[in-house]
Amino acid sequence: MGWSGEKRWERPSEDRRGRAVVEWAGNVTALSGASTTLTPRATDxxxxxxxxxxxxxxxxxxxxxxxxxxxxxxxxxxxxxxxxxxxxxxxxxxxxxxxxxxxxxxxxxxxxxxxxxxxxxxxxxxxxxxxxxxxxxxxxxxxxxxxxxxxxxxxxxxxxxxxxxxxxxxxxxxxxxxxxxxxxxxxxxxxxxxxxxxxxxxxxxxxxxxxxxxxxxxxxxxxxxxxxxxxxxxxxxxxxxxxxxxxxxxxxxxxxxxxxxxxxxxxxxxxxxxxxxxxxxxxxxxxxxxxxxxxxxxxxxxxxxGDDFGLRLPPALAPAEVVVLVVRDGEGVVEAAEAVVAELHTRGVRARLDRRSDVSFGRRSVDWELKGVPVRVEIGPRDLAQGRAVLVLRHRRTKTTVPLAGVTTEVTAALARVAGELHAEAASFARARTHEVDDVEGARQAGVEGFARVPWRAIGPKGEDQLAADSLSVRCLQATDGRLADPGEEEDLVAIVGRAY
RNA sequence: CGGGGAGUGGCGCAGUCGGUAGCGCGCCUGCUUUGGGGGCAGGAGGCCGGGGGUUCAAGUCCCCCCUCCCCGACCA
Incomplete structure (x- = not known):
């Protein structure tokens, strides 16, 4: 199979690698699905x-x-x-x-x-x-x-x-x-x-x-x-x-x-x-x-x-890896949020503060979610009173309550896992929609929902013409084990067939 | 290039039988302590794609043109 299951995402740099991964201290809850108004992916x-x-x-x-x-x-x-x-x-x-x-x-x-x-x-x-x-x-x-x-x-x-x-x-x-x-x-x-x-x-x-x-x-x-x-x-x-x-x-x-x-x-x-x-x-x-x-x-x-709630960015490409949201004003809340951002900066994390008070909390949450910021930290008066913060993972859409004192450690630990989990999710999706078939007809069927792996000799230039009629094409040729074939190697190649953008 | 659809505030749309151009969102101002798109009040914003015609009167009817979108064709 060509789809690598191995995790090849970018590792956190030394100063961010941190110590042991801290287990979630509090309850993990999933966010409800009613907050965005995007057309669902499955619909259109x-x-x-x-x-x-x-x-x-x-x-x-x-x-x-x-x-x-x-x-x-x-x-x-x-x-x-x-x-x-x-x-x-x-x-x-x-x-x-x-x-x-x-x-x-x-x-x-x-x-x-x-x-x-x-x-x-x-x-x-x-x-x-x-x-x-x-x-x-x-x-x-x-x-x-x-x-x-x-x-x-x-x-x-x-x-x-x-x-x-x-x-x-x-x-x-x-x-x-x-x-x-x-x-x-x-x-x-x-x-x-x-x-x-x-x-x-x-x-x-x-x-x-x-x-x-x-x-x-x-x-x-x-x-x-x-x-x-x-x-x-x-x-x-x-x-x-x-x-x-x-x-x-x-x-x-x-x-x-x-x-x-x-x-x-x-x-x-x-x-x-x-x-x-x-x-x-x-x-x-x-x-x-x-x-x-x-x-x-x-x-x-x-x-x-991307999912039905918007973009999901791997931290390495996210303009901001973390947004710290001031839920609402209160004694010392902004200061606490600023301190978290500062601490994240010293750890080399691209963090941003959202302390806007003229935009509702719900609006701001949805905005950052649409933009795909990997991790959000929410701090409000109630959190501060109890010495905690809420950690939201964009790619899983989960909320976790963590002690305020250890929040930046939790954030870096979470960030270190995001890319790997996104990669694994995409790889298993691709694997599930890739089918081994023997001929043009099989490729045609597999091509409806994903990729077909077909022996190249069963396709050939003539088969490519037939596939084109169904707007399918040979995306590439590989050796049977999914690796690159030598230029001279023409026998036993596998054609990856799919619909292309 | 072939087939279909649409042009109306920033965006998305409604506009009946031709009779003073509307709604939602957004925007501006004020008030409201904002925990997943908050509430209330007030306000700004229009060459109705363009041209011609019919009519007392055209967003609306007729003719011509332009543009955009979708499907196909084409295409590293």
Whole structure:
């Protein structure tokens, strides 16, 4: 089975790891379900998704069709995701750089398959400075072409390799049907581009990115279980020799491509003339990779972890891990709440105080719940009088009464478990909706509610056409044990089939 | 591009037979000690998508146009 049951979420840092996990001191009660007004996921998943995006104040539509305004709460999540990815990208040796938004149209045309893949969704600037441009300028749908045109200048010798560059940027692909975060005309992403001396090295690097950057961030930081595998010919990136992918199952059983890493072979090197002299003075074309993940991951976070009460965030990505709520004013209540926040800060926890007195307690509770803050601490006059606080876990929707003196220890202990529990929940959901079948017909049936694992030889390119009729596709190919198959390995592969976003 | 639906305060909607444009939420002010979307009182906010026509009178009827949404097609 491809779904890892092992717990790979991010461990708390040393100073937060704390001592023994303190058992709940008081009674644990479940919250009732009547406090939100979201459309239940089971009733209408797409509608639920839209409502969560709106009510959690993540994003809204921009004035131009398909554009997106990412609001502070949503952008803060993106920044945390970005930081986790960036750290891992740099750990593989890549450096950040920036290339222009505008690309000469002629560049796109250089690689036949590449231009064919992108031309339908290009935004082209025909006028500038009030004049018709001699050569139209394309707004980057990806930066393969510009970056490689510079790689050609920068790479002369084997000593210049490997060249490992990453860029954080926005890209534009003119989409007809858009959904916030999942598919928008303009989106934010990271695109890495590398050049290597050998094919093996390039492949090794592409796979390293897949595992050490993408899979690691998704599983350990975002708490999202993913399947890794190879794309079929039909699904691979336009211009690539081979595409590797991370796929995840959303809360409605559909698949979402989370991140891809491509082996470009020498396709772009030949077109752009990326050549180097090797140790023996012979001129060779470089072997390349490119890889990216986008703000779409925020959509995945919503659809994998969200419930009927809103967003549920893994602590590592939550703009605030804890909100301390002053239930209502009273002698010393605000001071007590401030002290808890301060103590959490010294423990390295991102905590926030909500002492608003002009908004009712119920309203504030629901707001933070919608926004997915993992842990809430509630302190009111009655609590203070009895030296206690109420701890609310967003992902379980439970309330526990704990002694005020030990509340921060309880909070850190609780936080340390959230990501693992979210990951486990998502993994068991995905496992329950993944079925072993033998043929196209079986895949068709399994694809209704989730994924099918089918022998690839029972599908093949012809089977892919048949599946497409039911809007199903092969998400990726794996070895039978769920691990990555070697590039040359064509026999005994398993196709993961599902409906994709 | 094909099929369907909708354009009315910020958001969601109602508006009958053509007769002074309404409701809920939100917003503003004041009062209320706020434990899961509190209560009361007062208030602001409209080119009814655009153009033309019929009529004493059009949100409403007729014609044209525009935009958006949904389904399909398309699509790393």
């Amino acid at each position: 998943f797409p509608r639920w998704y839209q409502e969560v995006v709106a009510r959690a104040e993540l994003a809204e539509n921009g004035p131009v069709r398909g554009t997106m305004v990412i609001r502070p709460w949503g952008y803060a999540i993106w920044e945390r995701l970005q930081a986790a990815l960036d750290e891992r990208i740099k750990a593989t040796g890549a450096q950040n750089a920036y290339f222009p938004l505008f690309i000469p149209e002629s560049y796109l045309r250089l690689e036949a398959e590449h231009v064919e893949g992108f031309s339908p969704e290009l935004a082209v600037v025909t006028h500038g400075g009030g004049r018709l441009l001699e050569e139209p300028v394309v707004i980057r749908p990806t930066s393969e072409t510009v970056i490689n045109s510079f790689f050609a200048k920068w790479v002369q010798s084997y000593r210049d390799l490997p060249l490992l560059v990453n860029q954080w940027a926005n890209v534009v692909r003119w989409e007809l049907r858009t959904r916030l975060f999942l598919r928008t005309t303009e989106f934010l992403w990271q695109e890495g581009h590398t050049a290597h001396a050998t094919e093996e090295e390039a492949r090794h690097y592409a796979l390293r990115i897949l595992r050490e950057v993408y899979q690691s961030t998704l599983e350990e930081v975002a708490a999202i279980p993913v399947l890794i595998g190879r794309k079929t010919e039909r699904e691979r990136f336009a211009g690539a020799v081979r595409t590797w992918t991370c796929e995840a199952m959303m809360g409605d059983g559909k698949a979402l491509q989370m991140g891809t890493s491509h082996e470009l072979g020498q396709n772009f090197a030949r077109v752009f003339g990326i050549q180097f002299s090797d140790e023996s003075g012979e001129l060779r074309f470089a072997w390349q990779t490119s890889w990216g993940v986008s703000s779409r991951l925020i959509g995945a976070l919503i659809m994998v972890h």
